[in-house]
Amino acid sequence: MSQRLKCISPIDGSVFAERDVLGFEAARAKVAKMRAAQAAWAARPLQERTELVMAGVAAVGAMNDEIVPELARMMGRPVRYGGEFRGFEERASHMAAIAQEGLADIAVGEDATFKRYIKRVPHGLVLVVAPWNYPYMTAINTVAPALIAGNVVLLKHATQTLLVGERMARAFHEAGVPAEVFDNVFLDHDTSFQLIASRSFDFVNFTGSVGGGQQMERAAAGTFTGVATELGGKDPGYVMEDADLDAAVDTLIDGAMFNSGQCCCGIERIYVHESLFDAFVEKAVAVVRGYKLGNPLEPETTLGPMANVRFANEVRAQISEAVAAGATAHIETFAQDDGGAYLTPQILTGVNHDMRVMRDESFGPVVGIMPVKDDAEAIALMNDSEFGLTASLWTQDLERAQRVGDQLETGTVFMNRADYLDPGLCWTGCKNTGRGGGLSVIGYHNLTRPKSYHLKKVTK
Known part of the structure; x- marks a missing residue:
C-alpha cells in the first residue's frame, strides 16, 4: 500500500490535502525521461527558454486568487498580505534579465594561433527541495535560473505546502514548458535520499533545517553531486x-x-x-x-x-x-x-x-x-x-x-x-546556515559548470 503525504492545516488541525508518494522505481523512470529531454531543452535558444519560463511565471500569477487562501489553509499566513507573487515575479524577472550576462562565455584570448574561452554549461538534472515558509519564492529562486540555464528541474516540495509544486508544474506546463523539462514529484525522505545516493541528479538545491541539509550531504557523499544548502538562521x-x-x-x-x-x-x-x-x-x-x-x-x-x-x-x-x-x-x-x-x-x-x-x-x-x-x-x-x-x-x-x-x-x-x-545580490550564508549561492550572476554560475575551450588553429 502506497504511503500518503498529508498537509495538516494549522487553522483547525484538519487534513487539507493528501497525495500518494512515488516509489523508487517509478521515480527512477521519471528521472530517466527527464534526463533524455535535457539535451534538447538546452539546445533551444536562450531567449526561447527564457520566454517559456516567464510565461510559466505569469501563469502562476493568474492563479493568485486561488493561491492566497490556499496558502493560508496550508501554512497559516493571513490572506491580507496577498501571497508571494510580487516577490516570485521579481526574482524570476531579474534572473531572466541577466541571463545573457550570467551565462556568457568568458573570453580568455584569441590570436592567430589559439582561441580560448570558458563556457557555462548546464549541470543536467537539478533537484530542488523547497520549504513551506515561503513556498513559491524559495522555489523560484532556483527553478527559474536552472531552467533558463538549460537544466531540467524536478521539484520536491514540503508536505506542509503540498499543493505548491503541483500548481507550479501545472502553470508551467500550460505555458508550454514540457513535463519532461520541469515537473513536481511527491517523495518520502527515504526515497529522496536513495535517489540522491544513486546519482540520479547532477545538482541538488535544498532549503530547510540543518539536520535536513546534513542528510542531503550524507546521501550525496561519494557521488560528487553538487549540493547547495540554505539552512537555519538566527x-x-x-x-x-x-x-x-x-x-x-x-x-x-x-x-x-x-x-x-x-x-x-x-x-x-x-x-x-x-x-x-x-x-x-x-x-x-x-x-x-x-x-x-x-x-x-x-x-x-x-x-x-x-x-x-x-x-x-x-x-x-x-x-x-x-x-x-x-x-x-x-x-x-x-x-x-x-x-x-x-x-x-x-x-x-x-x-x-x-x-x-x-x-x-x-x-x-x-x-x-x-x-x-x-x-x-x-x-x-x-x-x-x-x-x-x-x-x-x-x-x-x-x-x-x-x-x-x-x-x-x-x-x-x-x-x-x-x-x-x-535578486541582484547573491543569496548565501556561512557556518551552519549552509553553503552555495542563489540568484544574481553567481546563481547562474552555481547552476552551471565551467567548460574550457583551448582551440589551436591550423596554420601553414
Whole structure:
C-alpha cells in the first residue's frame, strides 16, 4: 500500500490535502525521461527558454486568487498580505534579465594561433527541495535560473505546502514548458535520499533545517553531486546610537514577527545601543500589542497560526526557559492563544546568550533584545552564533556600517532595512546556515559548470 503525504492545516488541525508518494522505481523512470529531454531543452535558444519560463511565471500569477487562501489553509499566513507573487515575479524577472550576462562565455584570448574561452554549461538534472515558509519564492529562486540555464528541474516540495509544486508544474506546463523539462514529484525522505545516493541528479538545491541539509550531504557523499544548502538562521539586528529609532523599530519588529516569525532571514535577536534601549523596547512592545492573532482567512488578522503545533511548542519552550532563567516577557497572553498553533508574539528583555532563545533557531514570533555599549560588543554578540545568513545594521553612517559589516560572519549585510532578498545580490550564508549561492550572476554560475575551450588553429 502506497504511503500518503498529508498537509495538516494549522487553522483547525484538519487534513487539507493528501497525495500518494512515488516509489523508487517509478521515480527512477521519471528521472530517466527527464534526463533524455535535457539535451534538447538546452539546445533551444536562450531567449526561447527564457520566454517559456516567464510565461510559466505569469501563469502562476493568474492563479493568485486561488493561491492566497490556499496558502493560508496550508501554512497559516493571513490572506491580507496577498501571497508571494510580487516577490516570485521579481526574482524570476531579474534572473531572466541577466541571463545573457550570467551565462556568457568568458573570453580568455584569441590570436592567430589559439582561441580560448570558458563556457557555462548546464549541470543536467537539478533537484530542488523547497520549504513551506515561503513556498513559491524559495522555489523560484532556483527553478527559474536552472531552467533558463538549460537544466531540467524536478521539484520536491514540503508536505506542509503540498499543493505548491503541483500548481507550479501545472502553470508551467500550460505555458508550454514540457513535463519532461520541469515537473513536481511527491517523495518520502527515504526515497529522496536513495535517489540522491544513486546519482540520479547532477545538482541538488535544498532549503530547510540543518539536520535536513546534513542528510542531503550524507546521501550525496561519494557521488560528487553538487549540493547547495540554505539552512537555519538566527539573524541579528544592531541599532546604533545615531539610528532612526522609529524606522528601526518598525522594520526590525516586522522582520521578527511577519509570517509568525517563520522567515529564513527573519530577525531573531536585536542589540540596541544602551542610550536607545529603553525607548526601543517601549516602542517595540506597543507595536506587538497592536497585532491581531486569529484565523488567517479573516481580513483583519495580522498574525496567523504557526504552520504546525510542534513549531509553536518549540517557541513556547524557548520563551519559558528564558523567563525561568530571569528574562522578562513583555506581551501578555493574547486571548486567541490556544496553547496550540495560535501563539502569542513575544518580546523578551533580560536575555543573554546562555539562553536557547538567543542561540537556537526559534523560527517563530519571538525576539530577544539586549543593550550594548559599543560596536565591539555588538559585533562580538552578533558573531556569537552557529548561523550566518543576514545581519541588519541601523545607522546614518554608511562607512561605519561597512566597517562593522566587514567584521560580521554573515551572508548578507543590510543597512537600514532587513528581511529582504534582493535578486541582484547573491543569496548565501556561512557556518551552519549552509553553503552555495542563489540568484544574481553567481546563481547562474552555481547552476552551471565551467567548460574550457583551448582551440589551436591550423596554420601553414
